[in-house]
Amino acid sequence: MIPHQCRFVWFELFSFAISSMLVQAQWLNYPAPGTPRTPDGKPDLTAPAPRAMDGKPDLSGTWHAHPASSEDFKRLFGAAVVDNIETLSVPGMELNTVSIYAASIFADFKPAEVPMRPAAAQIFRRRVSGAEPLQTCLPLGIPVAGLVSEATKFIQSPQQLVILYESDGTHRQIYTDGRTLPKEIIQPAWLGYSAGRWDRDTLVVESAGFNDKTWLDILGHPHSEALHIVERYRRRDFGHMDVEMTFDDPEMYTQPFNIKYVLDLLPGSDVFENICNENEKDRIHTEKK
């Protein structure tokens, strides 16, 4: 990878680190009722996936995207950069608490094979060089908000699934009441518009209606308002959920691409209240740029 990118990864990760960290002890270590346990009292993460009262798998819980190791990051970005970032790590937000796809949605691609169109490459280069100012206290969006150090919480009711992202304090609505995506999206939104349906035990979520302001990853891979995402959530057992996300944006990419990752259950944990503007000190620095 080119050095500019490396510098930018460092900068972005660093700004994540200073933008938000609240520890709220009352949220933690509550032994939730209904958690299957091993004879020694620990949560049994390989027990069967729980069911909601309507018989569907219950995806509710506090989840965290399975993080990459330092070695994975070194392979992708080079050892020197990774060592640099690690010296800056904020406790709980170290590099190895983040999914590889948060850093680059094309982590599985060889650089030459990334299907960016010229328009996307141009935006990407501008972001990587730091020419595009950081947006302070605005949503990370999909998928980044769910791939970083902070947990996400799923709350499933028969009519909808709500996802609370601690990382940027946003909430996402996924309708499961039978509706389909609207024919026309008049006002694009940061988190788009999501409709889900059950394909046997897999929740298939389709989303569209995005604005073009979020970045697909920390490096800055862009998307247009034409972005269409299909997510497949399958709770494999009590403690693990397989996620597959397919991104289709013909204006920016020559072909659809997908990422696959695992969500690990964090039993007895919760998402914290995260108010980015509170005690926020980044804005003044980023506005100067």
Added chain:
Amino acid sequence: MISSQERKDCRAHLQPGQELARAALRFARVPRPRKWFALLALLAAVANAQWLNYSTPGVPRTRDGKPNLAAPVPRAPGGKPDLSGVWHVQPTGEAEMKRIFGENVGIVDVPGMEIDTISKYALNILADFKPEESPMRPAAAEILRRRKATDFPPTNCLPSGIPFYGLVSEPVRIVQSPALIVVISEGDTARQIHTDGRAFPREFAQPSWMGYSIGRWKGDTLVVETAGFNDKSWLDGMGHPHSEALRVVERYHRRDFGHMDVEMTFEDPQMYAKPFTIKVTEELQPDSDVFEYLCNEDEKDRSHLR
């Protein structure tokens, strides 16, 4: 109240930044007792049409296809009343607002956010008290006196907190799952109400804007207790304060399909000599939704307010 379509149309033409700046300037000329008119206008809104006018499955309808708001209360799979839905506080009404707060109460009108779209308690949580009967302790009165409109947390893109988020022009959405109820509102942080039988933690190491809420069913009424607040949110637009000792007990009773009675009791012995209670009715907004709203987006006020 204007229809959701009209409201949507109005909002689509709003320039939140400009509107806010104008409201802030107007505030400078508004005599102090009316400071909250301007405050309310500072809560801006965006329109997302795809959220609206979706004919929600499971809504009982009259013969002409309209939602039957007098139909029986829906039940969740476990048999408890299902509080899920999009709700908006029954507004107090313009005449009553003028009677309580004076003729100029509608001085700042943003379409969809007129004075008759909010509850009187959004302006003054002690609206039912004669001034001389206010249970404020001197410490609370002093904080109220010192507060400036520009200190109002939502003006600075911070949470408005309980109960303000549920008393203003924007609706809220309740999503009820067996172990947890989530309340999402336009522009405020989501609120979690744990209904899995847990008790309060023994201590609140880190007080928060929305506090920590536990709910239990008493017959068909959901009783929610909340503690663990920080002392930063305002109880109303006027600035009635609370301390970290605040405890709120809410009672939610869905009377029929379209109406929910809510009673909220506030107890904060550090700031108020006795607990006080407000009662409001929530009206279902069938086929509507809460919008995505990001206060920081295109935000241009804070530099003017400093």
